[in-house]
Amino acid sequence: MTSSVAPETAPETGLGGRVLSALRWSFVATVVIRFSSLGVSVAMARLLGPSEFGVYAVAFVVLAAVLSLNELGVSVALVRYQGDERVVVPTVATLSMLGSLVCYAVIFSVAPGVAASFGAPAAVGPIRLIGLCVIVDGLAAVPVALLQREFRQKRRAVADITNFGVGSVISIGLAVAGMGAVSLAAGRIVGSVASVVLLVSSVRGRWRFGWDRNQAGGLLAIGLPLAGSSLVVFGILSLDQFIVGHLGGATVLGIYVLAFNLSSWPVTALSQPVRAVTLPLFARLADDPARFSRTAVDCLGALLAVTVPVATGLGASAYPLVRVVYGPDWVSSSPVLVWLAVLGGCRVLLELFYDLLVALGATRQLFGLQVAWLVVLAVGLPVGQHLGGPVGVAVAHSLVCLFVIVPLNVRAMVMRTGTPVRALVLASLGPAAGGCVIVLTAVALQRSVPDLFALAGTGLVAGLFALRGVLRLRGRVAR
Incomplete structure (x- = not known):
């Protein structure tokens, strides 16, 4: 950098470049995944039909509910943290993992009751299987937050595309074999595991578990309201599906969820x-x-x-x-x-x-x-x-x-x-x-x-x- 560049403009230039790069890679990943997922979703819809698709929708609703809460909002707190992130990373990792393990235990326990309330009793197995994604998400919370904080979206894009690609291959293969709604749940979990391996490797040496009681209090003060807000958002975006499924059954729910996914x-x-x-x-x-x-x-x-x-x-x-x-x-x-x-x-x-x-x-x-x-x-x-x-x-x-x-x-x-x-x-x-x-x-x-x-x-x-x-x-x- 030459002396002709004013000191106060240098950070702005660096920030602008990083933001543009991150935005570019975010769109690349989104375009690849969205357009590819159109073909995959059409194939799965035709292979499964409305009833099996509705069963999977129930399992996915449960997963979305727990993913809104499992890491207690502390990953967002890490993204907006104003100091040296190395101080809080170990505590964030521990809180995210503990929250995820507790949430999976809840998923396993309530699966029969939730499936029955949605009018889809066959969803118990898919709910418990796809729920394992919650534990994987707890492992990914810190790497994802660090990459977002530093505008390193290229690494995130590679992980997301890998997640989608691996998961889609598994889902289609199992659906052709006649596994029904379980095929989508299994594809989701395998893809998530492949993604988290890449994410953790991208922040090698910075991701570790630890505990600082003072840091935990500050992180939860920021994160818990966000987690609560995310849980409410889940309720907002799922209440319609609950009403439709409860009164109409799995087939009507599948039809509604297809429209919701497209929208x-x-x-x-x-x-x-x-x-x-x-x-x-x-x-x-x-x-x-x-x-x-x-x-x-x-x-x-x-x-x-x-x-x-x-x-x-x-x-x-x-x-x-x-x-x-x-x-x-x-x-x-x-x-x-x-x-x-x-x-x-x-x-x-x-x-x-x-x-x-x-x-x-x-x-x-x-x-x-x-x-x-x-x-x-x-x-x-x-x-x-x-x-x-x-x-x-x-x-x-x-x-x-x-x-x-x-x-x-x-x-x-x-x-x-x-x-x-x-x-x-x-x-x-x-x-x-x-x-x-x-x-x-x-x-x-x-x-x-x-x-x-x-x-x-x-x-x-x-x-x-x-x-x-x-x-x-x-x-x-x-x-």
Whole structure:
């Protein structure tokens, strides 16, 4: 570095480069996994059918519940830790592993009761098998947090792709052999083990167990509210599946879960790679309110520019997508997907608000927002089920999120950061206009051409808008 570079600009340049590199590798892993998983999910859906798919869905719901709690939130505390991470790593590793072992013991014990409550008694074995992923996740907590903290997403990308690749091969092979829902659970656990081996090797010499009572107290003070919030989020995203499964059984649940998984594409394809950098980035800007606010508006506008095309294209193409890709056995998922696509788009924004509030240390306020969301859903979802079955549940969930929860999170962000509401509105106008164009295109094509051509045409238009948004996102991060 030459003397002509001002000292105060050097860290900024280094941070910008690391953020861009991490974001690039996050998107690489996401693109590879998402597009590959489309083929795998189609194959598994056709091999298993709605009933077996519903059995696996019950097991996965249980896993998601425990993964939201098992490491007690201390890995996130490690990501935002302001000092030398070597001081806290041993205690974080111990807390994560202890929490995971306790959680698996609970999974094993409650599996029969949970399976029965979802209307899928055959799910007991898959629940206990896939639950082993909780122990593997406890081992991975520290390596993942260290890689995220240091923006080393290339290592994480390799591990994630390995996880998906190994798990998919095992799942498809076992499904062909007639193992049913167990095939998905077994693939998940084998893939997770392969991934954790790579993750641990990437932080060799820094990952170890230990204990410091004082550090443990501080970590839990930050982590437990986050773990509680994550558990509430699980309830938010699973309450609809519980209601549908409890009243409709495994087959109806399988149909609903297929639509829910498809609607989650905006979250997994867009939010997850961006979240690999947003939390550590916002944590480093938390002491500069003006820059924090500008960066928040930039990220929101850029995320909307990518998310709206994907979500609207997905929802507007729900009928031809399901008919062409998944076949007639799954056509009942189409009207559910139309509405859940709205929920998927909203979830991308809510996860950005989550990272903003965590970076600002507003974990109690965040927990309150999540509890409010769960309470409103607890009232609205049964009403939706009564009026319209699974489609009514999807409508209720989406409307609650769009008209109640998103505004509450925007209000919290504005109050915490002083961000002008006008700036947020202006950042939303362009993406909203693009979404209208995509919907009109989809409607026109579906009325005039066969499903395959309508799907391809809508996908092309939505893809062009999304590509424009990706380029905008990259430019905003660079700035």
